[in-house]
Amino acid sequence: MNCLACGQENPVGFKFCGACGAPLDAPAPAAREERKIITVLFADLVGFTSRAEKLDPEDVRALLSPYYTRLRHELERHGGTVEKFIGDAVVALFGAPVAHEDDPERAVRAALAIRAAIAELNEGDATLELEVRIAVNTGEALVALGSRPELGEGMASGDVVNTAARLQSAAPVNGILVGEATYRGTSHTIEYRDAAPVEAKGKANPVPAWEAIAARARYGFDVEQRPRTRLVGRERELDVLAGAFDRVRKDLSPQLVTLVGVPGIGKSRLIAELFQVVDRDPELIHWRQGRSLPYGEGLSYWAVAEIVKSQLGILETDSTETAEAKLRASVTEAIGDSQEAAWIERHLRPLVGLDVAVAEGADRRAEAFAAWRRFLEGVAEGSPIVLVFEDLHWADDGLLDFVDYLADWASGVALLIVGTARPELLSRRPGWGGGKRNASTVTVSALAPDETATLLAALLDQVLLPAEVQEAVLKRTEGNPLFAEEYVRMLQDRGFLVQTGGGWQLEEREQLPLPETVQGMIAARLDSLESVDKQLIQNAAVLGKVFWSGALAALTGRERFLVEEQLHGLERKEFVRRERRSAVAGETQYAFLHLLLRDVAYSQIPRSERADKHTGAAAWIESLSADRSEDRAEMLAHHYLEALQLVRITGGDESVLREPARKALTGAGERAIALHAPAAAVGYLEAALELTAEDQPGRAGLFFTYVKTKAMLGGLGLELPARAHELALASGEFELAAEALSMVAAEHWVVGEHDLAIERAEEAFALVADAPPSRRKAQVRDAVANRLWISGREGEGLELGRQG
Known part of the structure; x- marks a missing residue:
């Protein structure tokens, strides 16, 4: 039986879900909604409506059937969800219901593939003469997670959808227009040319647009060989990699080193630095690199195929005859025995696209693994070889099994295997690399604040940065090098960070926006969680950067021990960490591993739900011991004020919240006065006065306290x-x-x-x-x-x- 709350399958006879503890006989939960950053693809055939008027309905269907089939194939192959077909138009969503960190790139690549597919269909049938206009736009939408598009139920609503439609109508024939957010998120992998801003109906200002021309790399795979800045804070990890390479050359024994860390922490940068070490060596060393892709069909052994094709020198543009000749020549050179060479060649053919697919039967797969290993050993017998498998967390079990097998069975050669992965890999394979003397796992942790400051100085080419610039970026990025780079780039691109005669100056803003690239990475990680874990993270986000297990139990209505188990799992996956000390007696205190994780999770909650959760958080705080309740005054005021503001925005009934919010804000103001923080006190007291009626008892005293506190600030x-x-x-x-x-x-x-x-x-x-x-x-x-x-x-x- 499947749990209606989290979807977990449970054995027959269970009364409660083994994953989330929910009753299995409970009624189906209401459909959940989330605010998500999505990318919308809108494609429409040009001039087909007038053409269809002259055709029989059956002829129209026969004409369009290959188009619909190919369109859906390309969209779903790139990870999109077809929301609806409207006549000869289609709307597809990327990032809904599940986000991927590269949703804008997926959508643009799908658009390019659709355009190429239509050209191919036209070549195959001269009577089709299909032409298309496509638009891709990225932005925030409200997504109905339980909707069923196949039954005509809408999934996403928001301005991002309407703007995509406006861009599509303005696109050139057989052209692809993208909006600003899509362009910013893909300009490093997609080639664009400027397009005129689109005068869109209902928009106050023209919509900036760019025309997509082609992808810079077939699957977005480019090896960074010349880093932009010097390496900061990763000397120990680089020494481990370089030391492993020295050992394989000295001992002629393979080594497996896996770099594990959250997105953006610097795994790829370490690979680039290792490449520099290898490249400086006077000896001929083979460097072969492959990446597991997060999407696409038939890509089970894509990373191995990349490595083999690179070693063979096979290009995507090579003909079958050329590819076969290169395969035969390379295998013959690496393997002396002609019979063994023929056996190896037969098993390499599927990897390089000369046969249909790798056989998956247990015996056949074992034989294929052995053949691939022998080929790589043959190459390494001539010169040392470094094999890099990037993004192993996206690899399927087949590829992971092969890497594990290669580290176990290869021998007598200088072979270094380096993998990069996120913590999710260790959740899937807790014993990854374990039990092998020649395997090690290196955890890549956050940079220290002084190291991040050094990185920022290098990025901005300035030894000493203004304190406000450094503090703003350090606070948001918390030691993540890629996040720091993306923040600097975003601030420069949007004009928030400008260079003046005296150095860099940051525009004063209440809150810095979040770069789309960073938001995409974090949203994808959150969507990789089980539904019950993701909802727990969202509840924790309401509580703040720091939270308590008891508060989560109160918000979710679940047993505390179940909440603790979930938090333990999330700690292993590096979403949260348990604090050694707690500010609330009798409670286990946790914190988000990264502030941006909390921000993205919080932003996904619809506003009406946020209001309810903040009210629940306030109720939990009030339920704590009355002793030293003033210590929690600011926290209580925050939750009541947030709840009240959200209820106002959504048009709800605020009457039940006004008085508790007023009392909490007054208490927070008095607490701030006692702590000699007049600026904070003034803010709390102003908010309390807004909730106090003119004739309400105590207003005069509250107003006087406000005035007296404001006097401390002068003027x-x-x-x-x-x-x-x-x-x-x-x-x-x-x-x-x-x-x-x-x-x-x-x-x-x-x-x-x-x-x-x-x-x-x-x-x-x-x-x-x-x-x-x-x-x-x-x-x-x-x-x-x-x-x-x-x-x-x-x-x-x-x-x-x-x-x-």
């Missing part, structure tokens, strides 16, 4: 204390009115209006002259006495100061 003026005086008088709080009027007097004194200052000060004291002794009365009296003394009326000041 108060007369208006605010005068207003505080009026409110206090109206509510009959004369001591409060007197203190407010005393502040008015102080403002007059500051600008040199001494007579007015004394007059207002005396009026203030008159309000409390007959009142019993109190702190406020004493403060007002002393203020009047001091001003009288300073203005030369020492006797009056002294006499007033002696009064009780």
Whole structure:
């Protein structure tokens, strides 16, 4: 039986899901929605509607059937979801329901493939004469995760879809137009030319557009051999790689080294640095590199095929005859025995595209593995060889089995096998490389803050960066080198970071935007999780960068031990980490491994759901012990304020939130005052006043506290204390009115209006002259006495100061 909450299959007889603990007989959950960055592909045939008017419906279907079939094939081959066919037009989504880090590139490559497929169809049937206009656009959409496009249910809604349609109608015949976000995310792998901005109906400004011409590399695979900046903070890892290479040459024994780390942490950079080490060596050394692709059909052994084709010198443009000749010559050169060479050649043919596919039967696969190994050993007998398998986390089990087999069975040759992978590989294969003396795993961790600062200085070609520039990027990137590079590039491209005579200057902004490339990487990692784990991450994101297992149990309604088990798994996958100490007694404290992980997960939650979750978080905080509750005042205020603002935006009922939010904000303001943080206190108190009715008891005192706190920041003026005086008088709080009027007097004194200052000060004291002794009365009296003394009326000041 499949769990309706998370989709996990459970044995017959289970009453609760073994993965998430949900009741298996519970009703189906409501359809979930997420905010996601998606890429929309819109394609429409040109002039076919008028042509179809003259044809019988059956003839129209027969004419278009090959087109529809090929269109769907290319879209799905590149990882797209066909949302709908509308006549002779199609809308496809990339990044929905599941995100991939390269969704914009996938979509543009699919568009290029569709254009090529139509040309091929036209060549095969001269009567077709099909022409097409295509557009690709990237942006945020609300995605219905449970929708069924095959039944006509819509999946995505948002301006990104409408803009794609506008771009499509403006595209040239057989042309592909892309929007700005798509262009930014793919300009390094797709060749473009400038196009005129599109005047789109309903848009205030023209939509920037570019025309896609061709892909720079067939599958986006380019080996970086000359890094842009010097290596920072990775000397130890590079020494491990270089040391392993020295050992294989000395011992003639293979070594397997796997670099494991989160996206952007520097695995590919280390490969590039190792290449430089190998390239400087005077001995002839073979360097062969292959990558596992995240999409495409028939690519099980793609990385091995890349390596073999590179060794054989076979190009994509080679004819069958040329490829066969190169295969035969290379195998003969590497393998002396003609019979063995023929056997190896037979098993290499599928890898280089000369036969249909690699046989997958157990015996046949074992024989193929042996043949591939013998070929690589034969090459290594002549010269040392380095084999690089990139992105092993995307590899299927067949490729992983071969790499494992190669490390186990190759012998007597100088062969270094280097793999790169994300932590997900170790979740799939916990024993990867284990039990082998010739295998090691190197964890590539985040850079230290000083190392990241050095990297930023190198990127901007400036030894000392302005503090605000360095702090802004360090805070967001948290030691991830690629994130740092992408942030710098994004800030420069969008004009937020500009070079002036005095160096780099960062435009003042409340929040820095997130580069699309970085957002795509993180969203893809989140979508790789089981649904129940992803939802837990999203709930944690509501709580903040730091969160507690008890809070998650309260938000999800699940048992704490189940939540702890999930968090343990997420810790192994390097999404979160457990903190050694907790700020909440009796609670296990966790933190997101990276702030951007939290930001992306939070951004995916629809606003109405966010409001409910923030309210739930506030309720959990209030349920904690009342002892030292003031320590949690700011946290409580944050959740109530976020919930209230989200309810307002979505048009919900805010009445139940106003009073608890007002109290929480007031408490947070008082806490900030006690901590000598007047700027923060003013912000909290302003928000509390917005929620306090004009006639609500306590408003005068709250407003006075706000004014008094604002005075700590300087430049108060007369208006605010005068207003505080009026409110206090109206509510009959004369001591409060007197203190407010005393502040008015102080403002007059500051600008040199001494007579007015004394007059207002005396009026203030008159309000409390007959009142019993109190702190406020004493403060007002002393203020009047001091001003009288300073203005030369020492006797009056002294006499007033002696009064009780």
